[in-house]
Amino acid sequence: MVDNASDDGSLELAANHPSRPKTVRMSRNIGYAGALAAALSQVDTPFMAWLNDDTAPAADWLGRLEDALDADPRAAAASARLESMDGVPQSTGVRLTPRGYGADVTADVTDLPEVFGFCGGAALVRTSVLTDVGGVPAEFFCYYEDTDTAWRMRLAGWTVISVPEARVRHAHGASTGIGSRQFHLWNERNRLLTLFRCAPLTVAARELIAFTATTALLPLRRLTEPAPNLRFPLRLRVLGEVLARLPSTLLARTRISARSSIPRTEIWRHWAART
Known part of the structure; x- marks a missing residue:
């Protein structure tokens, strides 16, 4: 069990469980993805x-x-x-x-x-x-x-x-809250990072440009009650985090390419056209 720096008694519950699970305690909350990565090595x-x-x-x-x-x-x-x-x-x-x-x-x-x-x-x-x-x-x-x-x-x-x-x-979204700021931040940021890691580069660039253009036009639209994913500060945060991580993301893309046997364009055309 990977414990993400919990403070709700989870460690005590695990210690008293008859199965006596091996527990890896994180010093901070590294999220679901981080915990899965930590568990994989075990x-x-x-x-x-x-x-x-x-x-x-x-x-x-x-x-x-x-x-x-x-x-x-x-x-x-x-x-x-x-x-x-x-x-x-x-x-x-x-x-x-x-x-x-x-x-x-x-x-x-x-x-x-x-x-x-x-x-x-x-x-x-x-x-x-x-x-x-x-x-x-x-x-x-x-x-x-x-x-x-x-x-x-x-x-x-x-x-x-x-x-x-x-x-x-x-209980969908019980941890993050559906529609919360963090929910949309992680979703929008990680979608763009996934595209730059895995999709055809033209698709990733197109989506980043579209996201940036929509964000730039938001102040002109003067939405009184914007949808959570159309809030200007949140989208600026997404863009900042994507751009900051772009060098490491493109490096990861190179490593992914080395492990690949099927072209990205083939995957994209086959699956994105199905929806």
């Missing part, structure tokens, strides 16, 4: 499960995901069915939109076509593949670590499957 099993702390999985969810990966050696990850506490589908995987967003697939079906990526709220990945494609982008802190990882898996020639029989109840 994992010595063929599979690594990702599970949000605001979830309640069915007893057989993990077994169903493992069976699905055992049955499909081409698949690097399997995405569970996330649903609200009253059973409404939230995600059975991730699709890629024409603007490069990783959007949840919410189709309530039992025989879902192959999805672009997995939802990191509840999934199972092959540990060796995750390591080979560069691990988890710890610097993302939260959000898009799953879409970025799925991108890299596909660039390396792997697939991702959906396993809607593996059910997990999810």
